[in-house]
Amino acid sequence: MSTLKRWWSERVPISGDELRAMTNEPVPHHIKHWWFCLGGTPAYLFVVQIITGILLAIYYQPTPQGAYESVRYITEEARFGWYLRSVHKWAATFMVAAVILHQMRVFFTGAYRKPRELNWIIGMFLLICTLVVGFTGYSLVFEQLSYWGATVGGNITESVPLIGPWLKRLLLGGDAYNEHTLSRFFILHAAVLPVVMVLLLVIHISLIRLHGISDLRFKDDKAGKKFNFFPDHAMTELGIGLVLMIVLSALATIFPASLGAPADPLTTPEVIKPEWFFYVTFRWLKLFPGTAAVLSMGLIVFVMFLWPFIDGWIRKRKPASEFSVFVGILAVLAIIGLTIWEALVAH
């Protein structure tokens, strides 16, 4: 045993104590509250998505001729295909929800403020990547919603001033949805965006480690009280992972992923809705004409990116300002309101 240990330590020259010292970050006591683990939740779900995604890609065919049939095969014929596809779909839903909740938590606790502005921007890129992965994901099924969602998405891209038409052609591989569009969406969904997200996550987590977790004190917390990341916090995250896996499996069994009518480029369904996380955008597009809707959405996203600096500028002039809290409440109410509105009406 000691020979094996010596052989290993000669080739990997780091001791267990040194490794522990490198990885074991003291974590502020407020992290005991579960909603502060919402950052780890999407990271855990991302791993679930990668594993289930690789398994689904074994049978999936990214062509207009084969896509729908391959998804039907996965759902109806491949052993436990229905389970893997349903877990993939539910984990995507949970991942979007967890990223949004994590961002809300960071916003309302002011954890984006100096010196963590850049990490907020990385987080914004991760939010956008998550939404685009979700969008390209349901485009791959090649049911009616997939086709028309991709068509609408391509045309939204075209509405971007100056580079819009160029960007649309690059995204769709032509002037409109064509033979090459689905494979582009597949590569974006299964290769490009996951790699970008892994790189962003590495930077995101590295910056958290370098800055340390922002300290926040609740009434029942003692000043400066900390606990170890390992094993204490790691066990909490594992516990959340276990609960998530049980919930995902239960939902996949009770509400398995269904398959709508196959894509028909000649008929837009009478009632068409995107996934719930695009209800806000969908309603917004109904409220305003094309370019105005796209530009206003772009402006909102731009302000979100720069919010730490805008907030910093305001707080420099009025240190006790609660402006960001009011903006946050207004944004949350708008998101909830538009989502419910779109969910309740047919058109």
Place this chain on the structure above:
Amino acid sequence: MSEHEQTSDPAGASGTPEPADETSRRNLLSTATTVAVGAGLAASYGTFFFYAGRYLYPASDTETAWLFVARTEDLDRAGSIEYRAPSGATIVVAAKGRGEYLALSSVCPHLGCQVHWEAQNERFFCPCHNGVFDADGQGTEGPPKGQSLLRYPLKVENGLLYIEVPVESLDVARLDKPGHDGCLRSRTDA
């Protein structure tokens, strides 16, 4: 000492410092090498990314062709017909009187969904974002208000009406798409 002996003497072997022109020549060579390597890298990687960009960006625009639609006298009698292009696109072709004709695309100019004709309301309706168009294809309600349905170019030759349309289609499996033959029907039958 001959010239040959002078140049074959190794630099610094005698312990004397290098002449200034030797140093500046070395600096020049070093700078030139750096610039050459930098330019070579920029050119090779630039070429690679240019080719990759050209590979990713679609090569050509949509192909179109002039195709026969109907005899003008038949269209004048029917009022309007639905024409199905080889790409699968549904096009409403209508006689406006006095030898004028109109071919309207069924693609909503807002975000590309398919509009359909509602005979009871005499309007085209887009289910995606509630766009409404009148019989002439002018947007009257919803986000595409003020925009109009795309008009395809038409021409009449010897009493025959021709239309310029895209000829490529998306080959989707499992769908029984009607072929190009027999693709005309009166709009009132829709």
